[in-house]
Amino acid sequence: MGVGALSVWEQSSTARVMAPARPRKLAKVPFVELADGRLQGVVSSGSDIGRVYVSSVAARSYAFACSTNNNRPCGGARGMFCKHIQALVAEAVLQYGAERVARGLAVDPPDGEPDAQSLTAAMTATRPVKDDSSAAAQVFSRFLRHLAYLELAPVTSPLPEMQWFPPTRAVA
Amino acid sequence: MRGDLLADPVEGLDEALAAVDAFDGALVAGLLRPGAAQAAAVAGLAEAVAGTPLAARVAEAAERAAAGAAGEDHFVALAAARSALLGSVHDALAQRIDEAVGRPAPGVESSPVVAGEKSAPTAAGPEHGANLLAAARSWLCDLARSGWRGIDHELVSGAAPVVSAMLPDPGLRRRATLLDGFAAELAASCPGATLERVPVRRWADLWSRGLLLTVPGSAGERSDGSVTGRLLPLGVDVQEHATAVQAQVHAVFEPADGGAPRLVRAGVSAPKPDTVVGAGLWQLLRPRMSLLGAVSEGRSMELDAMPVTAEGDLVWDDERARAGEPADPFATARVRLSAATAAPVAPLDRHPVRIAVPVLLEGYAAHSEEGGLAFDLAGRPLAVDTDRIPAAGPLTPEAVAASHACVGLLRWDAGEFLLQPLAVETTVRKKTVAVHAGAWAGGTTDKAGVRAEKAATDAVAVLRERAGRLLRK
Numbered sequence A: 001m002g003v004g005a006l007s008v009w010e011q012s013s014t015a016r017v018m019a020p021a022r023p024r025k026l027a028k029v030p031f032v033e034l035a036d037g038r039l040q041g042v043v044s045s046g047s048d049i050g051r052v053y054v055s056s057v058a059a060r061s062y063a064f065a066c067s068t069n070n071n072r073p074c075g076g077a078r079g080m081f082c083k084h085i086q087a088l089v090a091e092a093v094l095q096y097g098a099e100r101v102a103r104g105l106a107v108d109p110p111d112g113e114p115d116a117q118s119l120t121a122a123m124t125a126t127r128p129v130k131d132d133s134s135a136a137a138q139v140f141s142r143f144l145r146h147l148a149y150l151e152l153a154p155v156t157s158p159l160p161e162m163q164w165f166p167p168t169r170a171v172a
Numbered sequence B: 001m002r003g004d005l006l007a008d009p010v011e012g013l014d015e016a017l018a019a020v021d022a023f024d025g026a027l028v029a030g031l032l033r034p035g036a037a038q039a040a041a042v043a044g045l046a047e048a049v050a051g052t053p054l055a056a057r058v059a060e061a062a063e064r065a066a067a068g069a070a071g072e073d074h075f076v077a078l079a080a081a082r083s084a085l086l087g088s089v090h091d092a093l094a095q096r097i098d099e100a101v102g103r104p105a106p107g108v109e110s111s112p113v114v115a116g117e118k119s120a121p122t123a124a125g126p127e128h129g130a131n132l133l134a135a136a137r138s139w140l141c142d143l144a145r146s147g148w149r150g151i152d153h154e155l156v157s158g159a160a161p162v163v164s165a166m167l168p169d170p171g172l173r174r175r176a177t178l179l180d181g182f183a184a185e186l187a188a189s190c191p192g193a194t195l196e197r198v199p200v201r202r203w204a205d206l207w208s209r210g211l212l213l214t215v216p217g218s219a220g221e222r223s224d225g226s227v228t229g230r231l232l233p234l235g236v237d238v239q240e241h242a243t244a245v246q247a248q249v250h251a252v253f254e255p256a257d258g259g260a261p262r263l264v265r266a267g268v269s270a271p272k273p274d275t276v277v278g279a280g281l282w283q284l285l286r287p288r289m290s291l292l293g294a295v296s297e298g299r300s301m302e303l304d305a306m307p308v309t310a311e312g313d314l315v316w317d318d319e320r321a322r323a324g325e326p327a328d329p330f331a332t333a334r335v336r337l338s339a340a341t342a343a344p345v346a347p348l349d350r351h352p353v354r355i356a357v358p359v360l361l362e363g364y365a366a367h368s369e370e371g372g373l374a375f376d377l378a379g380r381p382l383a384v385d386t387d388r389i390p391a392a393g394p395l396t397p398e399a400v401a402a403s404h405a406c407v408g409l410l411r412w413d414a415g416e417f418l419l420q421p422l423a424v425e426t427t428v429r430k431k432t433v434a435v436h437a438g439a440w441a442g443g444t445t446d447k448a449g450v451r452a453e454k455a456a457t458d459a460v461a462v463l464r465e466r467a468g469r470l471l472r473k
């Protein structure tokens, strides 16, 4: 089993597996995540504060979807990435770093440092199609679950298991 | 401190860790269809605990696991065996640290209870959430079968409903927080088949701790009454994963009745959205524990009947604390630390990751090499873990490198002792200046700190506004 051959990182109880999210302004895109083989999230409507768009792009195929939280399709996402999806990609790059987004979506951007623009360009160049098996309801419920974390009260009984989760100064 | 003792080998350590590593290797490929090497690894684990009360159960579990037929109880037995081995590693390392720092031995004689064996403090009464514990156990056993190389989104997402149901219940917060952090790492690593490298010991640690916590009664803190007296903070240790944060204040407690000073901790934790980071962490925790404010002001606190656990954790209640006189952590460390006794560690918590011994170091030479920092203690280097310094604070790796005195936590990971700085003293224009990692815990007027606070306030305000509008529809 390769005993004795483990690297220091492999032998570490506190090995850092994920870099923490980088701080970003949340007003435009309150929620973004790389999950279930997609980049997905929630984009605030510019005109109606009660409305949000649920947007997603699938890894590899870049099949995209965008609709409101009331399940109305987004007018801008018929044949190409709408502005919500473009905002989603841009904010994901801020939160996770371009490299992790590129890896998550399986995008091979042309030479040089990938950024939101080059990732979006590389994906649209493949002429992705609309994703009809929309996961909007699921994404929206994950967003609500995410918001619910704010409603949970702090506790002062000890959590010894947090010893496995030291902070890191490294960024994504 | 005797740096030479920290550099010397610890007897028996390599043998115990070799058995752990072999078992952990078996979890990489999973135990659904174990090969010969995996069968040997689980047998080796059973052999390593052959002289303990766990022997018979683990031997049976190893046999079943080797045949690819382990049930849930068998996985729990294997996790217990692994924890017992790491418990012995913990004990050997803790003893070595006591020798190196010359600290009085733990207050109560710690009995050699094997982790996983029933220590039975809270055996009575059916624990609530039994169905959630069962669901968590079933998920963890599925992970062991698939192995880290076999994880996919479908398997990993099985934890989400369990975590969501557990989180609102403070009694299940420990389990929920662990499973949540573990599942997020696994999700970010899917599919396991294409992972470049696997955090072998870490995931086996999280898996076995999670599994042992599904045993009813395993996560109860043993209360040790309450304490009255003066609390002198040494510094703040922050721990965080994407959706949780905990701040632990390490302190010396002086009982009002004149008893011996004690080393204690006071912690506060909260679940959080992953976009709340940096100063936002302090903002979540601050309202629940006035001690964070006292730390920023450099004050002691007077405690009146503050509940405390047998492990020396204060269960903080603002009603039982009031601000005391100014107290400099370096003065506390220089005058009180060496006489303060530590509480014994709970059987389940005996794991090297739990080691965090407050120490004062002075008169060292700091060396930077290959990006790593080390303090030279009489010719022996002690690695300094600057990565653990929280970003939302004034302490930087540069300040640590330029320091001449340091209050920190002595830790151990991946085969070596490490120092986590909590505060340092440096010389600026011939004057000694102290910089504390937790200086911003209670708030700050520092320019960079104010900016970070503002950004964090805005982020939380947006989320609260969104939650108010969308959550209760």
Ligand SMILES: [Zn+2]
Binding pocket: A053, A055, A066, A067, A074, A075, A076, A077, A082, A083, A084, A085
């Ligand atoms: Zn759209």
